[in-house]
Amino acid sequence: MTMLAAAPDAGRGADTGDGQRRLKVSIAGGSGYVGGELLRLLLAHPRVEVAQVTSRRLAGRFVHQAHPNLRRQTMLQFVPPEALEPCDLLFVSMPHGEGLKLAETLFALAPRVIDLSADHRLRQAGDYPLWYGWEHPAPRRLESFVYGLPELHRAEIAGAMHVSGTGCMAAAAIIGLWPLFRHGLVENDPVVIEGKFGSSAGGADPSPAGHHPERASVIRTYEPVGHRHTAEIAQELGAAAAATGAPASFPPKVHLTATAVDAVRGLQCCCHVFLKDPALEERDIWRVYREAYGREPFIRLVKERHGAHRYPDPKVMAGSNYCDVGFACDPHSRRLVVIAALDNLMKGAAGNGVQSMNVMMGWPEVEGLTFAGLHPC
Numbered sequence: 078m079t080m081l082a083a084a085p086d087a088g089r090g091a092d093t094g095d096g097q098r099r100l101k102v103s104i105a106g107g108s109g110y111v112g113g114e115l116l117r118l119l120l121a122h123p124r125v126e127v128a129q130v131t132s133r134r135l136a137g138r139f140v141h142q143a144h145p146n147l148r149r150q151t152m153l154q155f156v157p158p159e160a161l162e163p164c165d166l167l168f169v170s171m172p173h174g175e176g177l178k179l180a181e182t183l184f185a186l187a188p189r190v191i192d193l194s195a196d197h198r199l200r201q202a203g204d205y206p207l208w209y210g211w212e213h214p215a216p217r218r219l220e221s222f223v224y225g226l227p228e229l230h231r232a233e234i235a236g237a238m239h240v241s242g243t244g245c246m247a248a249a250a251i252i253g254l255w256p257l258f259r260h261g262l263v264e265n266d267p268v269v270i271e272g273k274f275g276s277s278a279g280g281a282d283p284s285p286a287g288h289h290p291e292r293a294s295v296i297r298t299y300e301p302v303g304h305r306h307t308a309e310i311a312q313e314l315g316a317a318a319a320a321t322g323a324p325a326s327f328p329p330k331v332h333l334t335a336t337a338v339d340a341v342r343g344l345q346c347c348c349h350v351f352l353k354d355p356a357l358e359e360r361d362i363w364r365v366y367r368e369a370y371g372r373e374p375f376i377r378l379v380k381e382r383h384g385a386h387r388y389p390d391p392k393v394m395a396g397s398n399y400c401d402v403g404f405a406c407d408p409h410s411r412r413l414v415v416i417a418a419l420d421n422l423m424k425g426a427a428g429n430g431v432q433s434m435n436v437m438m439g440w441p442e443v444e445g446l447t448f449a450g451l452h453p454c
């Protein structure tokens with residue numbers, strides 16, 4: 078199967094113009110929604126050359142046939158997965174479980190792998206049968222992976238060859254709650270998270286539930302209990318709590334409910350937690366968030382007194398790599414409501430993956446990701 082290198086109109090050479098060789102990056106599973114966003118970001122990235130991108134269904138076709146927004150951005154054509162050649166870094170954006178079936182081949186292709194599926198997110202192999210219904214076929218490989226949230230694991234990502242992605246809802250919930258758990262400010266039980274997500278979170282494969290007359294206008298609770306992202310959220314918040322000296326035998330009891338809403342992109346997690354110290358005030362909570370995220374390039378604190386945009390709303394983040402976080406203290410109880418929102422395909426998947434790549438490579442973390450979302454859209 079032949080493949081064109083970068084498009085003439087993309088103006089890409091093998092070096093960056095200052096004598097540095099571009100990183101040769103390929104994508105396994107490039108015809109899906111996350112693959113499309115990876116392409117949009119990587120084609121514009123100043124230090125990257127997109128080498129190959131796979132699709133079984135569209136092998137031999139131009140990538141703009143799956144991603145019409147990329148017309149004139151590249152003349153790359155999809156190749157089938159078996160035509161992948163060695164590269165410097167491989168992104169895997171295949172459905173969970175499917176990449177594992179090809180793992181021996183995929184991992185032999187590149188020294189660096191960023192797997193955006195769920196296949197390498199959980200540290201304990203025993204969590205896979207519990208949450209995914211299958212035994213992990215390569216539990217030893219889990220040890221080589223770092224959970225790919227730079228805000229929590231920047232130093233480990235910088236030294237890693239293998240980085241996972243995050244669940245999109247998990248990313249929002251973890252970013253929203255992590256500063257509180259890191260300081261042991263909230264009870265471990267209950268941690269109640271209401272996640273609302275748009276249709277692109279389900280991927281590009283059509284399904285009866287995603288058919289437009291069925292999906293449009295919904296407020297459809299999809300998983301009231303048992304959502305798989307629960308495992309990642311408990312894993313990461315549990316590690317933060319354990320670092321404060323909390324017993325590892327009492328990890329946070331995360332209760333996640335996922336509801337499909339009438340949007341294409343974006344998700345919001347509304348998290349209900351309970352302060353240990355009733356004397357804590359809003360300004361104390363502000364201080365905690367500012368200390369945790371004040372210097373983070375992609376996390377914005379959003380809490381306004383007036384106007385339409387008082388708390389995080391994914392609508393204003395479409396296409397950007399931001400995660401917005403806000404909160405409110407219930408004056409009648411110890412309940413603290415934390416609201417976190419992001420674009421599921423960006424900070425929830427591809428954008429966060431590119432941010433991890435930048436960290437891994439020792440490049441400026443924001444490179445190729447500095448744009449704002451669209452407003453209005």
Ligand SMILES: NC(=O)c1ccc[n+]([C@@H]2O[C@H](COP(=O)([O-])OP(=O)(O)OC[C@H]3O[C@@H](n4cnc5c(N)ncnc54)[C@H](OP(=O)(O)O)[C@@H]3O)[C@@H](O)[C@H]2O)c1
Pocket residue numbers: 105106107108109110111112131132133134135158170171172173175193194195242243244245277278279280281282421422425426
């Ligand atoms: N969508 C989100 O918001 C989101 C957020 C965070 C993480 N993720 C994760 O990212 C991954 C990709 O998600 P997505 O939404 O982009 O899914 P998608 O739209 O369904 O795309 C899946 C991609 O994998 C390829 N593929 C499927 N089965 C394959 C197989 N057996 N062998 C080789 N290639 C195969 C598909 O192409 P062909 O069928 O043409 O080969 C397609 O390119 C998933 O693991 C998902 O859980 C998604």
